[in-house]
Each structure stands twice: as C-alpha cells, then as structure tokens.
Amino acid sequence: MVEENPSITSRSITFTHKVPILKTRRFWEKLAEGEVYATKCRKCGRLYYPPQGDCAHCLSSDVAWVKLSKEAVLETYTHLPQRPAGFNQYEPYTIAIARTKDGVRVMGWLEDVKLEDVKVGIKLRMSTRKLSDGFLVITFKPSSSR
Amino acid sequence: MAKKVAVIGVGHSKFGVRSDATIQEIAFEAVKDALKDAGIEQKDIDLSVVGTSGTRTYELMPAVPINEYVGLEGKGPIRVEAACATGSAAVYTASASIASGQADVAIAIGVEKMCEVDTATSMAAGGRAGNYLWEFHLFGTSFPAYYALHATAHMAKYGTTEEHLAKVAVKAHKYGAMNPYAHFQREITLEKALKSRVITWPLKLFDCCPISDGAAAVILASEDKLKEFKVETPVWVDAIGFSSDTSNVCRRESYVGLGATVRAAQMVYKRAKISPEGVDVATVHDCFTIAEILAYEDLGFCEKGEGGKLLDEGQTEIGGKIPVNVDGGLKSKGHPLGATGCSMVCELTKQLRGAAGKRQVPLKNYVGLAHNVGGTGHYAYVTILRR
Numbered sequence: 001m002v003e004e005n006p007s008i009t010s011r012s013i014t015f016t017h018k019v020p021i022l023k024t025r026r027f028w029e030k031l032a033e034g035e036v037y038a039t040k041c042r043k044c045g046r047l048y049y050p051p052q053g054d055c056a057h058c059l060s061s062d063v064a065w066v067k068l069s070k071e072a073v074l075e076t077y078t079h080l081p082q083r084p085a086g087f088n089q090y091e092p093y094t095i096a097i098a099r100t101k102d103g104v105r106v107m108g109w110l111e112d113v114k115l116e117d118v119k120v121g122i123k124l125r126m127s128t129r130k131l132s133d134g135f136l137v138i139t140f141k142p143s144s145s146r
Numbered sequence: 147m148a149k150k151v152a153v154i155g156v157g158h159s160k161f162g163v164r165s166d167a168t169i170q171e172i173a174f175e176a177v178k179d180a181l182k183d184a185g186i187e188q189k190d191i192d193l194s195v196v197g198t199s200g201t202r203t204y205e206l207m208p209a210v211p212i213n214e215y216v217g218l219e220g221k222g223p224i225r226v227e228a229a230c231a232t233g234s235a236a237v238y239t240a241s242a243s244i245a246s247g248q249a250d251v252a253i254a255i256g257v258e259k260m261c262e263v264d265t266a267t268s269m270a271a272g273g274r275a276g277n278y279l280w281e282f283h284l285f286g287t288s289f290p291a292y293y294a295l296h297a298t299a300h301m302a303k304y305g306t307t308e309e310h311l312a313k314v315a316v317k318a319h320k321y322g323a324m325n326p327y328a329h330f331q332r333e334i335t336l337e338k339a340l341k342s343r344v345i346t347w348p349l350k351l352f353d354c355c356p357i358s359d360g361a362a363a364v365i366l367a368s369e370d371k372l373k374e375f376k377v378e379t380p381v382w383v384d385a386i387g388f389s390s391d392t393s394n395v396c397r398r399e400s401y402v403g404l405g406a407t408v409r410a411a412q413m414v415y416k417r418a419k420i421s422p423e424g425v426d427v428a429t430v431h432d433c434f435t436i437a438e439i440l441a442y443e444d445l446g447f448c449e450k451g452e453g454g455k456l457l458d459e460g461q462t463e464i465g466g467k468i469p470v471n472v473d474g475g476l477k478s479k480g481h482p483l484g485a486t487g488c489s490m491v492c493e494l495t496k497q498l499r500g501a502a503g504k505r506q507v508p509l510k511n512y513v514g515l516a517h518n519v520g521g522t523g524h525y526a527y528v529t530i531l532r533r
Contacts, residue, residue, distance in 0.1 A: 007165065010204045013204075050279075050280035050394055050396065075299065075401065076295045076302070076401050077298055078294035078295050078298060078346050078348070078349075079344075080286070080346050081343075081346075082288065082345045083286055084269035085264075086286065087286035095291055095295070104396070105397070107395070119302075120303075135284075
C-alpha cells in the first residue's frame with residue numbers, strides 16, 4: 001500500500017446551469033416527438049446540424065427548421081464501459097455518428113444490436129427515446145432490425 | 147521584422163499523481179529548474195505566461211497564485227487556455243511577446259493538477275471537450291470516446307489494428323522507462339497492452355494516457371539578450387504553426403485524421419522552409435495511441451493510412467527515419483494538460499543541445515518538431531525548434 005499524503009477536503013462548489021434554448025427550442029421540443037431537426041439559413045441556404053439560430057457563414061439570423069430524414073449510414077462508433085460522472089446510472093452505451101440522407105452527421109446512441117455485428121457503413125434508422133430519468137437521447141438502430 | 151526568439155532555459159517537475167504538492171508548488175519546481183538552466187533570476191524576466199486549462203482545480207483563477215508563489219508578481223501574468231494544447235499556447239504567447247518587441251525575456255509556465263478529483267469527475271470534465279450542449283449533455287461523451295471514434299474510423303478505412311495501437315504504447319513505455327520525469331517508468335509488453343481492459347472500445351487501458359499532475363517551464367529571450375546571459379547553445383523557436391477545427395465532432399471533414407494538425411503543419415513547414423524529412427526528432431500528441439498514428443500521417447511522416455506500417459517498421463524509434471516521443475510521450479510520461487506543450491519544448495531543447503542522455507537521437511539537421519493538440523483536434527500547434 002502506498003502511504004497517503006496528508007490532505008484537506010476543499011469546500012465544494014456545484015454548477016448546475018440554466019442553458020438558454022430560446023433559439024433552438026424547436027429541436028428540444030421535437031426530440032420528445034421522436035424527430036430530429038436541423039436549421040437552414042434562409043439567406044445562403046447552409047444546413048446546420050446541430051441546429052443554430054445564427055448563420056456563421058453569412059451572419060443572417062433568418063433560419064428555417066428542417067426535419068432530418070430518419071435514414072442514416074453509420075460512419076463511426078465507440079462503446080463505453082467506463083462512463084463519465086452523470087452517466088453511470090445507465091447501462092454501458094454505444095455512441096455513434098451517422099450521416100443522414102440530408103448529408104449531415106448526427107451523434108446518437110446505437111441500440112438493439114450486438115457490438116460484434118456492427119460495421120462502419122451499415123444502414124441505420126434514427127429515432128429518439130426518453131431515458132428513465134427524463135433526459136432525451138437520439139437513437140440509431142440497424143434498418144433491418146424491428 | 148519580427149525579432150528572433152531563443153529558448154534559453156527549460157524546467158520540468160516530476161509528472162504523476164502529485165498528492166504531495168499543490169498547483170503552485172509543482173509550478174515552483176519547474177520554474178526553479180528553468181531559471182537554473184537559463185542561469186538567470188526572476189528579475190530578468192519581463193513577462194510571465196501561465197498556461198493551465200483549470201478544468202479540475204479548486205483554484206479557478208490560478209495564474210496569480212502561481213505567479214506569486216514562484217516570485218514573479220508584477221511580471222504579467224497572462225493566463226492562456228487551449229485545452230490540451232494550453233502549454234503550446236503559452237509558448238506561442240511568450241514567444242510572440244518577444245518577437246514583437248514587447249518583452250525581451252518571457253517565461254511560459256505550463257501546469258495542471260488533475261488528480262485532486264475522482265476519475266468519474268475527471269471524465270465528465272474531459273467529456274466536455276467538444277461542444278457541451280450537443281454532445282456531452284445528450285450522449286455522455288467521454289474524452290477517450292472522441293479518440294475512439296477516430297480509431298474505429300481509421301481501422302475500418304485503413305486496416306489499422308489493435309496491435310498497431312498497442313505498439314505505440316509499448317514504444318512509449320520503453321522510452322518512458324528512461325525518463326526520470328515520467329509518470330510511468332516501466333516497460334510493458336505487447337501482450338499486456340492488448341489484454342488490458344476496455345475503457346472505450348476499441349481503446350483499452352494501455353491505449354490511454356494516464357491522468358497526471360505536473361508542470362514544465364520554458365524561458366525565452368530575444369537574440370540581444372543571449373550575450374548578456376552568456377547563452378552558449380540557444381535553441382531557436384524557428385516557427386510556430388497553429389490551427390483549429392469545429393467544436394462539434396459531427397461537423398468534421400473526416401475521422402481518419404485531424405484537419406487542425408494538417409493545417410498547422412502546413413503553416414509551420416512553410417514558415418520554417420522545411421519538409422517533414424528535415425525533422426530529426428519529434429514529440430507528437432499521443433494522448434491516445436491512435437492519436438500518434440494520426441499525427442504521423444497528418445504531419446507528413448508517412449502517407450495517409452500508413453501510420454501502422456511506420457510502426458511495424460520501427461521507423462519512429464531512435465535510429466529510425468523519424469524518432470517520435472522518445473521521452474515516453476503523453477502515454478508514459480503523462481499528460482498534465484497545461485504542462486504538455488511546455489514539456490515537449492523541454493524535451494526537444496535537451497535533444498537539440500545533445501543533452502538527452504541515453505535517449506539522445508542522432509542529430510543531422512538540428513531540427514525538432516513539437517505537435518500539441520487541444521481537445522480532439524479542436525486546436526493544434528506545431529512548433530519547429532532549431533539549433
């Protein structure tokens with residue numbers, strides 16, 4: 001056993017933030033309905049996922065909401081036996097990045113498939129799910145599974 | 147015309163779980179060491195730049211407490227942050243202050259205390275390295291997960307194997323065993339690396355750098371000061387290249403390389419008027435084993451997709467085409483975020499002085515390259531040093 005060096009415990013500080021979602025409200029509302037939305041700049045036509053209310057390209061703040069296709073192709077993934085604080089209440093999950101038919105990439109949890117059956121390039125179907133503690137997550141499942 | 151900038155002193159604390167010392171106490175070790183190496187005193191320094199990411203500390207504004215403790219009150223400080231590339235941002239800022247004539251002597255102090263919080267908390271801090279709202283908040287990304295996404299993509303596209311990844315770790319530990327400052331000073335076998343537990347598939351324990359505390363300091367001076375300080379072997383900061391990329395990993399061009407590294411490398415090679423073949427020794431950002439393979443390719447040490455082959459041929463060992471991370475790298479030496487960029491400059495300075503002992507690489511062009519990534523390619527700094 002390594003002998004512990006003397007230490008004192010700090011005063012704790014906890015940050016829990018109120019994150020403004022006025023400009024992205026539609027995304028969070030639609031997530032509860034199983035849909036994933038992006039934004040499209042009405043001036044220059046640029047498509048943004050994750051959505052944003054201001055166009056970094058032409059600086060316009062006139063954006064339209066666009067529903068993303070549920071058909072996607074797996075680009076890469078990772079499985080997390082070791083999770084960060086705030087996520088240990090869930091079973092180990094698989095984070096995936098998939099490209100939707102719209103041409104944007106979306107992050108989500110890959111579910112209903114054995115890790116050994118996953119291959120980059122497989123077709124996925126995108127959806128959303130409410131976790132036991134009320135947080136919403138975007139999910140992907142292989143298109144072939146039911 | 148910008149002034150020439152030289153490294154005149156380097157200092158390093160022991161990296162590791164430093165439960166024996168606070169953040170300013172480990173900074174003290176590195177600063178004292180650097181002042182001694184340069185043969186100067188605090189009064190000779192015009193500007194202090196403190197690089198610390200500060201993501202795991204109780205001292206939320208740590209630059210002034212650090213500056214006071216090392217006897218540099220009144221000399222700045224400027225605090226800089228560029229995630230895991232914070233140390234390089236500190237070197238860049240100190241160097242730029244001299245090049246522009248704003249200071250004659252500047253110190254870059256890179257320091258981080260990461261081991262005062264538990265591992266799950268540390269992973270929650272690291273997992274916020276991308277864009278919190280769209281990544282960590284929704285999906286619980288961890289920092290290893292970001293690099294694992296790159297590993298999966300690289301393996302699928304180029305046939306890079308878990309064994310290739312493990313070879314990076316074996317090499318790192320081989321040289322780390324010879325570095326008295328390293329967190330881990332022991333060799334490991336390929337089998338041990340391959341059999342270690344999965345942290346974030348496909349990355350296993352030995353694919354990940356440890357969580358470390360540590361400090362490193364670099365003292366820089368203008369050419370006019372070299373005579374006054376009797377500097378016999380100045381190592382010149384030849385050029386620094388920098389770039390960045392999207393915070394959202396979903397918006398990257400690909401996952402088989404880091405665009406920020408490619409762009410920073412192009413900038414530095416152009417500014418230093420050299421090609422990758424002209425580099426004698428490199429320290430690259432191997433926070434995860436896959437990151438070293440990406441770095442080989444993005445820095446032009448080999449073609450895209452051939453990083454694994456470069457390892458198979460042993461070309462990045464001492465005696466190979468381009469020795470990489472012969473100080474143990476982040477993997478074995480440790481990666482105290484703010485310290486890493488300064489630590490890289492310390493190692494290269496010693497190598498270019500020919501004072502790296504049994505880890506000394508053969509010098510042909512007297513050129514060293516430090517590659518420091520912040521986040522998952524969110525920032526990249528590539529620094530060329532020349533003697």
